[in-house]
Amino acid sequence: MKFTVLASGSKGNCTYYETPTAKIMIDCGISYRQVVQRLATHEIVLTDLDAVLVTHEHADHVNGIPSLLSKHDAQVYLSSKAYGKMHVNQKSGIDINNLNFISEEFMIGNCKITTIKTSHDSAESLGFVLEEDGVKIVHITDTGYLPQKLYPTIENADYYLFESNYDPELLLESRRPFFLKQRIMGNQGHLSNEQAALILKEVIGKKTRGVIFIHLSEECNTAFDAKIKHKEIIEQFESLEMEYSFQHKASSLIIL
Ligand SMILES: [Zn+2]
Numbered sequence: 001m002k003f004t005v006l007a008s009g010s011k012g013n014c015t016y017y018e019t020p021t022a023k024i025m026i027d028c029g030i031s032y033r034q035v036v037q038r039l040a041t042h043e044i045v046l047t048d049l050d051a052v053l054v055t056h057e058h059a060d061h062v063n064g065i066p067s068l069l070s071k072h073d074a075q076v077y078l079s080s081k082a083y084g085k086m087h088v089n090q091k092s093g094i095d096i097n098n099l100n101f102i103s104e105e106f107m108i109g110n111c112k113i114t115t116i117k118t119s120h121d122s123a124e125s126l127g128f129v130l131e132e133d134g135v136k137i138v139h140i141t142d143t144g145y146l147p148q149k150l151y152p153t154i155e156n157a158d159y160y161l162f163e164s165n166y167d168p169e170l171l172l173e174s175r176r177p178f179f180l181k182q183r184i185m186g187n188q189g190h191l192s193n194e195q196a197a198l199i200l201k202e203v204i205g206k207k208t209r210g211v212i213f214i215h216l217s218e219e220c221n222t223a224f225d226a227k228i229k230h231k232e233i234i235e236q237f238e239s240l241e242m243e244y245s246f247q248h249k250a251s252s253l254i255i256l
């Protein structure tokens with residue numbers, strides 16, 4: 001299995017996964033040109049895309065889907081509530097034949113996808129666990145918190161792509177209106193650096209190789225501040241591959 005985060009942050013999110021039997025994108029909030037250019041930095045040419053999984057219907061996660069689907073006949077998997085909202089807000093660009101409403105578990109090729117209900121101020125938001133050939137990857141973003149009862153589902157993954165959105169001090173100092181600060185910090189907002197670290201510390205296991213931190217706020221976070229907090233809380237930090245994703249360029253290509 002291999003993957004790369006093509007874009008991450010409030011201006012657009014997109015991650016590409018390739019398993020031995022499936023090519024999967026999680027979210028597409030960037031232009032098709034950017035998708036192609038950033039995959040090219042890893043010498044990947046996008047062909048035979050099987051599926052696009054949608055975490056939720058916010059623009060930074062879905063804006064690129066119509067142009068992606070105009071080039072690739074991929075199946076789209078999303079919650080029916082998210083689709084309902086998307087359909088009202090903008091043209092979803094999803095042909096009815098490519099539309100799949102998802103419940104708990106489903107397969108793409110031999111890749112098992114488990115959905116996780118996250119907590120966010122959208123119609124419905126999901127995280128995903130991808131498993132194939134004993135390799136497990138957890139992809140969680142845009143959630144105000146994660147209940148402990150979900151920890152067994154996400155524990156001991158080979159790799160985590162995990163939201164670490166804001167530093168509370170930088171957020172409070174920012175010029176954002178107070179209601180927005182409250183929204184971000186609330187239960188239906190985003191995970192702070194500390195919240196992400198406290199969860200990861202519990203679920204990282206023996207086979208975990210690394211974490212890519214995603215959806216860092218450009219205004220209210222820096223990789224530098226996030227790293228200080230993560231190091232302080234995650235005792236496994238030094239022994240793992242830890243990477244901070246970018247808004248404007250692709251992350252490393254991770255091959256498992
Ligand atoms: Zn987002």
Ligand SMILES: [Zn+2]
Pocket residue numbers: 056058120122142
């Ligand atoms: Zn969102």
